[in-house]
Amino acid sequence: MCNTCGCNITPGNRPLVLAEKPKRGLTTVSVLQNLLSNNNHQAEHNRSHFDAAKVLVINLMSSPGSGKTALLEATIKRLGDSLKLAVIEGDLETENDALRIQAQGVPAYQITTGSACHLDAHLIHNALHHISIEGLELLFIENVGNLVCPASFDMGHHRNVVLLSVTEGDDKPAKYPVMFRAADLMLISKTDLLPHLDDFSPDNAKQNLHNLANNTDVIELSAKNGDGLDEWITWLQAEIAAYRLLLDNQQPLRPKVQQDGQLLHEQTDKSKFYPVL
Numbered sequence: 001m002c003n004t005c006g007c008n009i010t011p012g013n014r015p016l017v018l019a020e021k022p023k024r025g026l027t028t029v030s031v032l033q034n035l036l037s038n039n040n041h042q043a044e045h046n047r048s049h050f051d052a053a054k055v056l057v058i059n060l061m062s063s064p065g066s067g068k069t070a071l072l073e074a075t076i077k078r079l080g081d082s083l084k085l086a087v088i089e090g091d092l093e094t095e096n097d098a099l100r101i102q103a104q105g106v107p108a109y110q111i112t113t114g115s116a117c118h119l120d121a122h123l124i125h126n127a128l129h130h131i132s133i134e135g136l137e138l139l140f141i142e143n144v145g146n147l148v149c150p151a152s153f154d155m156g157h158h159r160n161v162v163l164l165s166v167t168e169g170d171d172k173p174a175k176y177p178v179m180f181r182a183a184d185l186m187l188i189s190k191t192d193l194l195p196h197l198d199d200f201s202p203d204n205a206k207q208n209l210h211n212l213a214n215n216t217d218v219i220e221l222s223a224k225n226g227d228g229l230d231e232w233i234t235w236l237q238a239e240i241a242a243y244r245l246l247l248d249n250q251q252p253l254r255p256k257v258q259q260d261g262q263l264l265h266e267q268t269d270k271s272k273f274y275p276v277l
Helices: 014-019 028-053 068-079 096-102 121-127 177-181 191-196 202-210 229-248 259-266
Strands: 056-061 085-091 108-112 138-142 159-165 185-189 217-220
Touching: 028 056, 028 121, 056 068, 056 229, 068 085, 068 096, 068 138, 068 229, 085 096, 085 121, 096 108, 108 121, 185 202, 202 217, 217 229
Parallel strands: 056 138, 056 159, 085 108, 085 138, 159 185, 185 217
Antiparallel strands: none
16 A cells, blocks of 8 residues: 555645755655654644643544444443543545534544545644644544554554454454554454354454554444443543543653554655655
8 A cells, every 4th residue: 555555645744745845865765754754743742732731632543434433422422521522533535524523512623634544743733723622631533544554653642542343354453463553452343243243253353463462452342232332431531540640740651653654654655746866
């Protein structure tokens, strides 16, 4: 994917590319490295804003159709007014998901990326001009549906949560290790469908995750019938408490950003976006 899709260039960082003046000896790889460096700098800037507001930011990642928005809707209903939260949505096109969240009475802002298959720190920074984080306790970033690139970009968030739907196959952690190595929590979603599927084993999915040397927690849940939602809410509350304790002790909380994923993006051929002289 990264060799052809041009996913390093997003509406957020495109001005940085256009601002570069071509000069002899400047390679595509060095341009991409500069983009990643700028992204990481912007991510730290974003995180400083989140930490000043004491809002925990969770990056939700999965393939398309794994149930991220449905999970957020169910989470909002389960929490009621006990927790102040907002959502930043990422999709290539449409504002459908943001409208679904807003219908639950929660602030939501939609980022449309065009062709970019992930969100980055610049896009999140731009979104913060449209959604207030003051008074929030929790901010969800629902990333673009993609099991590769979102895990490679720090946006200033604190935790990565990866959804694996029972309709996808229990071998996905083995097939997409960059994404699942980055998980601070794996959610096995749509478990209400398990009685109708004989080729998905939650135990196999967990083992494939743990084979990546990631012993993070796994929660099985269904946004449709509510199974597992209490455990999910408990995890969120514990993470907020742990985050506040770190802030009190002036200790940072940063996500797992996969270096092998960043290397893929540094080595991508993006000459169609930038001339190599």
